[in-house]
Amino acid sequence: MTSERIGILHPGEMGAFLAASALKSGHHVYWASEGRSANTQHRAAKLGLVDAETVAHLCAECSFLVSICPPHAAEAVANQVAAAGFTGLYLDANAISPQRAVRMSQAMTPAGITFVDGGIIGGVTQEPGRTTLYLSGPRVDEVAACFSAGALMTRVLGTTVGQASAVKMCFSAYNKGSVALLAAILGTAESLGVRHELYRLWRRDEADFPDQVAARVCRSAPRAWRYSGEMEEIATTFREAGIPGDFHTAAAVIYRRLAPFKGSTEVTLEQVLAALLAPDAETDTGSTI
């Protein structure tokens, strides 16, 4: 196996996890420090990534680029790479709709870029088998081979761009969508003064269901800031497939209201309910109620 020069755009927590897997698989991993935060700087230094400084240098240096960023930034990152004249292998590993992945592929391919669709299911972990990078598109086995060591697993879904993103969207649609629905129900029940009566009913069917619900909702709060964009992508995915997208439009509003918990280590249900029922005007932009 030849050693590839792989550029990571950008080594956030998940980006650093992919970088670590590529390093363990015997590749050289680069990043571009320009405009990045001190946290990102710190993560890149700790891993020993090579700093190409600018995205333009990264594009010149590497034959394979990996985009791992919030969903709303995915196209801007791709445009920056295309504008720099990159003509190698490009993996978009973001939580975007499959239809958006197809459009990005259609825009990048004429510029000589080989677009591969990716979707990550699971979180940053040291435990093998917990987190999988789904892949679909051209030269997909080559991409999978770059992440053959470390805790990250890969799963190849064939050569059609969009399949990896479709799996990611459909899995998150329930995983994160049902938590948002439960949060919305708790907020409504609290507002109407029937939360404990609802718990009583839930307990009849499953004794610890109220506790499970509270735990799931509270656990989601510190990560809610990055879920809202993903919910918007799921809403788009559903609509373009001919299914109502409003479940996840509502889920996006719920997660936006919980966005202020970013960085919190312990969140109580009372705090969550307060944020749901009296959201900051600022975090509630785009509200559909």
Next chain:
Amino acid sequence: MTSERIGILHPGEMGAFLAASALKSGHHVYWASEGRSANTQHRAAKLGLVDAETVAHLCAECSFLVSICPPHAAEAVANQVAAAGFTGLYLDANAISPQRAVRMSQAMTPAGITFVDGGIIGGVTQEPGRTTLYLSGPRVDEVAACFSAGALMTRVLGTTVGQASAVKMCFSAYNKGSVALLAAILGTAESLGVRHELYRLWRRDEADFPDQVAARVCRSAPRAWRYSGEMEEIATTFREAGIPGDFHTAAAVIYRRLAPFKGSTEVTLEQVLAALLAPDAETDTGSTI
């Protein structure tokens, strides 16, 4: 205990279940046949309900009326009763928003009607403890006493109109809302060609989850025609409580697409997916996609 004269508007399946409980509790139960279907006629005759023929006669004959009808008809039934000059006890046992129950109470009280809020959780059953009539409002113990025998349980939530409906809405919000969400996900995954890959992921966490999901979705299809109105009421409940209502706006669309399965005894997942992805234009009115 005195024997009351109770009128049921109208003895559909659930109405007949309430009527049976009232009869068993030692009361006289009336209905009004004018404009009702042959099925309703049959149910009333089988139970031995007394036919007052018209709603006006029913209002004159009875001191206690029970409204049990689809949510969108609840206010029309109440208006008909008020227009007939009824001045007794009125139980609305329908799946309506608590805010609507409060508005109905505010409209009926000045006309001398005692409005009691009700919500039924569970289905028609012979097994005691499976189905409960939640009650809140004035003279609520008197209402509960009318249903003291038979399989139907009652639970009194105090004297505030809206509490019973609030519990019903919040419970259905997850019970029926999550099934609609799962149906939407299956439809999207099928449309994108990743349903079996999604099943594979779901199985990793819980071996029989895909089978459970398919069973829940298929079981809901024959009843979907009467769920869509309830979903709209839940959406209103959420919005008026300051929480996004779009989860259930989408759920209403899903159930409208499944409405053609009314009366079906066995529905396959393939049939459900086809109905979700190629809905009849007629059943899809009010679609939000």
